[in-house]
Amino acid sequence: MSYSSPAVVIDNGSQTTRAGFASADLPSLVYSSTYSIDPSDPKKVIIGDDERDSNPQNEVMTLIDNGLVYNWDNIIHNWQYAYDNLDASSPIDPKEFPLMLTEQPWNTDKNKLAATQLAFETLQVPIFSLVKTPLAQLYHQGKSSGLVVDLGSGITSVTPILDGIVQSKASFHSKYAGDFISLHCLNYLSQQVPSLDYLLPKPFVNNPTAQLSASFKNFQVTNRVVEDFKYSMLSVSEFPANNPAAHAALQIQSKNFYLPYGKTIPVANEQVNLLEPLFQPSAYPLPNMTLPQPIFDKPSTQGLTHLILSSLKALEASIIPQAILENTANTSANSSHHARFNDILRELLTNLLITGGGSLSAGITPRIIDSVYKSLHQYFPNYLFTQPGHLHIATIQPASINNLDWDKKFGSWLGACNLASMLNGTGSSGNQEDNSVNIALDNWYVTKSDYEELGEDLILEKFK
Structure with missing residues (x-):
């Protein structure tokens, strides 16, 4: 049988969560992968950017570490937020829609089982799937073999894929990623201003009497001002910094970075130097942080x-x-x-x-x-x-250069949608299932009835 309802696709990243119907061209929701707790009601978990900014006194906490969900008590609120807001901010019933989530190649069996249990027993979705992020990214480009280099916020990963099979033994990742560069940028910006408060975005700069938690301040500075600084000021040098002659010969014109309250910070060599830690992390120490010594056989x-x-x-x-x-x-x-x-x-x-x-x-x-x-x-x-x-x-x-930003930012979500849409195939005969539906069910999805009958063994075999 084919399914008339489009699948819901949720792609939990370290920084943001992308969610939407598989039939859409782009995710209808992109929101922070953080949450906060209402101090007056510890059972109330707050998800969503507007909701977070309306409660600056609350501590801001994360759901993802090392590219994996670690906070299973509260990830369900992140998924429920998607169901409550997908349809033009109107809630939809999870029981009526298949669900596909993305996962990293190094995801654990324990996590796979936890995700499946929440999907079937808490959300009560009819059909569920986990698809590996680099595989979805590659499929979105119409390829079944390739080397996927994913430069994310919390994790940088490299994954070889051959004929649609992730080569797990050769899949490596590190924490030298976007957040690591953000720390270097924050270290530089902090040296240019009297205090962290000078880096707060509006409207918090204009409301000094507001009670802001320490983690809320850090979140706003890092995810607003530092992110803006990274993408407006920085570029990667053609020559590595360990080639001093070539690096010194670069003609770098100074730029001004505007802070929220009007002050400008000149940015010269930092335009290229601040991205060098991606390539040589140990050569760029950070204050109050000890980086592991580089070991050749520990990628x-x-x-x-x-x-x-x-x-x-x-x-x-x-x-x-x-x-x-x-x-x-x-x-x-x-x-x-x-x-x-x-x-x-x-x-x-x-x-x-x-x-x-x-x-x-x-x-x-x-x-x-x-x-x-x-x-x-x-x-x-x-x-x-x-x-x-x-x-x-x-x-x-990408197929179109105009889609470059979307393909890079939302590639895993878009690729997962390509796979999830197979469930909505229609056969040439009303009495026959379309081949794409059979392929989707056999390879990507588990039904609620099969989960209840076969349990954990089926999940670990299907999503290995």
Whole structure:
């Protein structure tokens, strides 16, 4: 059977939640992935940007850490907010709509079961699905194989996907992402003003008597002023900072950043220097924060280029037996294995998807391509394809350049919608189910009746 009601798609990110009907072109709701508690009524959880700003005395708390939901007591309020506001701020009944959520490749079995339980037992949705974020992002671009580099707010991740299968052993992530850059920006801005209050956005600047909690102040400064600073002032240098001669030769014209209360801050070399920590995090210490020492075989301690190359190296190890990797002398015995990985490497590098809100920073795509290009032949010396002069790296481009911002900001939500829409297929005969519906049910969804009959084993098998 096909379903007349469109699926509801909710994409919980570290900074914002995107929600809407799968039949829509863009999410109808984009709201903060934070919440607060009403002190007078501890059972009242406040979700939504307007609601949060109307209660500045409340502490602002998070639901997502390391790219995963960790606050299961209150994530249900985040999802319920979507149902209450999806239809032009009118509530809809979860029982009448399939639900699809996104998840990261490193999501735990415990989390999968918790999400499914809330969906079926609390919301009582008829059908439920979890789809991996990088897979949805790649599918949205019409590809089934590629290397997805997602520069998000809380997490930077690199995920190889081959024929629609996420290569989990080669999927790596780190916390050197948008929030990490925000800390560097906040550190710089704080040195230019007497106190954090000078960075508060309107109307809080104009209402000094308002009681603002510490976490509310931090949220407003970071998510309003610092975000504006990042995307209006910063760009990625063509030359890395560890190339002093080239970096010093950059002709950087000073800009002025306007603070909410009128003061301007000159921004010169910081326009490029403040994004360098993405590539060399340990070279840019932060006050009152101890960064882990970079370790070669721990990608999460390294910068962006190393994270990408480590992912490809791990993929090689998962495809080619270790004995062959260690014994390169017997070329005839090894040639077929290396030829296979050479083809895979070629396919991934010519289908490189750089996405996420952080990928909107000017200059970041050519910098990633250049840094990977210059290092690949050192990591993979046995492959002709990675020798200088033979290498070609191509990023996946959106169908329309006008959709660039939307594809990068909402790519996982849009891709999930592509998959969720398969449920609404109509067959050529009224007595036959459309193939797309069968595929969706078999591969992406669990029905409430199957959940009640087969339980946890079905969930872990379906969403592995």
